Amino acid sequence: MFSRPSRSAPAKRHLTRTLAFRLTAAYSMAGLLLVVVATAILYMVLQAELDRSTALFLADKLHVLRTMLRERPSDKDGLHEEIQLENAARRYQRFYIRLVDEHGAPIMTTPGMADQLDIAELVRLTRNHPEASFAMAGKNGQPFRVASAAALVGAEPPQTDTIQIAIDVSQEVELLSRYRLWFWAILLTTSVLFPLAGYRIARHGIRPVEQIAATARRITSTNLREWIEAEGYPSELATLAGTFNDMLDRLQESFERISRFSADIAHDLRTPVNNIRGETEVALARARTVDEYRDVLESSLEEAVRLSELIGDLLFLARAESPLTELRLEKVNIGELLTTVRDYYEATAADAGITLTAVQGAEDVTADLDRSLMLRAVSNLVSNAIAHTPRGGSVTLAVFIAGPEARIKVCDTGEGIPDEALPRVFDRFFRVDPSRSQTSGGTGLGLAIVQSIMTLHGGSAEISSQLGRGTVVALRIHTAAK
Ligand SMILES: Nc1ncnc2c1ncn2[C@@H]1O[C@H](COP(=O)(O)OP(=O)(O)O)[C@@H](O)[C@H]1O
Ligand SMILES: [Mg+2]
Structure with a gap:
């Protein structure tokens, strides 16, 4: 390149x-x-x-x-x-x-x-x-x-x-x-x-x-654990050696993250492919009725959708990281945007027995945003909130101004996240409970995507949670003229 x-x-x-x-x-x-x-x-x-x-x-x-x-x-x-x-x-x-x-x-x-x-x-x-x-x-x-x-x-x-x-x-x-x-x-x-x-x-x-x-x-990618023994060096060179060692540490860390990431991708791609393959093999083993074929095809379609979503998410993350990514910024009324998401998830929330509300503030909050990306970010948060909130709970969307920035909050009264997992929830493929999410269809990329969308906007995403009480995710966006 x-x-x-x-x-x-x-x-x-x-x-x-x-x-x-x-x-x-x-x-x-x-x-x-x-x-x-x-x-x-x-x-x-x-x-x-x-x-x-x-x-x-x-x-x-x-x-x-x-x-x-x-x-x-x-x-x-x-x-x-x-x-x-x-x-x-x-x-x-x-x-x-x-x-x-x-x-x-x-x-x-x-x-x-x-x-x-x-x-x-x-x-x-x-x-x-x-x-x-x-x-x-x-x-x-x-x-x-x-x-x-x-x-x-x-x-x-x-x-x-x-x-x-x-x-x-x-x-x-x-x-x-x-x-x-x-x-x-x-x-x-x-x-x-x-x-x-x-x-x-x-x-x-x-x-x-x-x-x-x-x-x-x-040094090669396989022995990043090499280390310069700076014992007895004059202080200027000890600093250099220290900087060098720190660099090696960081490299090691990112190499490990990348290799973990590719292992995760391979694993997540293999599961749906194996499912399709297994079901198809079983179906082909002998003659089936039309309904049976239909079932297999439907299940295959589901897996295919899951696969293409996963691939879509991965592609999205890869593109968001490219320095060439451009936002299509427009004036967006954030209150309206939240209402749109609320409307979209209304039925899902009702099915799950969860009250979903978008709190309207006294005044309109607008910001220069890429509308479709922000919709995607907020949707990811709402879908997480609904997925992790038991029946009878509630999920609330709100926006307000805090100094030079607008803050979007998605609060739920769900199960919460344990403290030790909290710092990692934005990592790709991280799930607090992998087995559960596997069945509920989560890929562990949702919050990573939210974070990269916020980074693209020059903002940030923060999460706080109390186990058993609920979770709050806040998105911070600069509203000051850019
Ligand atoms: N509102 C929430 N309440 C409880 N746990 C959450 C919430 N949002 C996210 N999490 C935890 O963070 C993990 C990562 O979320 P995410 O990146 O969206 O992946 P996914 O939803 O695909 O599992 C989830 O698996 C879940 O354990
Ligand atoms: Mg999610």
Whole structure:
């Protein structure tokens, strides 16, 4: 009937389109990005800190020397100590100081400075960078940081010397290069570890989904009892599994109903056919009188009528369920409709010793209805009421307005329906007492038809009953303009 696109998963899934792959890729990207950003920031901070401590060291040294030159210009021992001895005591972070006078002639120099640095180059660069520090390469290739500053010597008359300091920063440079090495090592390791860990996590996370899919694949109409064990699933997937299980339950239920329904149909069709067949066989066994043949034919006709009614009812229900069913709506005076039904059943009720009345309300109640269908619904109710009400009882039809809807009520003072059967009376083929209805000709489809007629009208049917006291069936119809 309906063609729909194939919904089964493609047999061969491309790796890059699997959820596990995508999750893994996402984890790894995020993880690596985090590592790169974090280490890069740490690297920059480290570099800045090293530069700062070098700069502080240089500034500090310059300050000490300037103070000494200004305050105690004659303290040659102090200067000697600062410039020539202190450096020798150091093993790392060696530094070299050169003190020159106004004409550039050296006054004092840290021993060995000329071995490490090209002094002419140093002088030229300090002239280019007055009052600032700059980088310079030593003679053996080590990196240096250099700063220079003018210093007043003495007070009267003042004279200006120049201090030049160069500090060996190879320790710092080496530290940074080791850091960079570590950075690549970490990046390499994590770029292997992240995908591995990510893939494991992703596989673990989607395992329940695969189990649900596997269960779904196993499901056929015969094993709808399959069940997904959602124990230990994360809550989102537990919900999915729960929904799935509920769906299976509903499917199971409707399959059971359908198979029960077809068994019922088969049974109900077989009975009249068997009757016709049996009687005909017996009649044909020997020669019969015309009257005997007539009896058999009459009985066969009865069964045939029963059969065609049953088939008609089934067809009606099948059609009513089709979404294409259309109602022939017209303005119907419900009071008049009830009177019509009353008139139709008057004789039957009188035969059964039952009073049948249609209560006329003060005002007319009209609604848009399919007249013939509503007649059929009300007739089914009245025939039930008469069938289940003993002699001397009464059956009453009434209509009234309740808010936006009209309500038709069929009340009887009959035997009533037991509470446990009440919820099932609208089911197809359901009879409270199957043996009795079999003889009285009921098929168990009457109320099912009433309900589907009401559903077609957008209304509903409700039943209430008290055992031994009577039954009330109410049909609710919207009267508000549709
Ligand atoms: N007014 C009523 N009083 C008592 N029992 C009723 C009444 N209407 C329906 N029932 C019960 O509900 C069952 C289903 O009704 P229905 O669908 O009309 O089937 P049927 O009349 O063919 O048996 C009946 O078999 C009967 O047992
Ligand atoms: Mg009935």
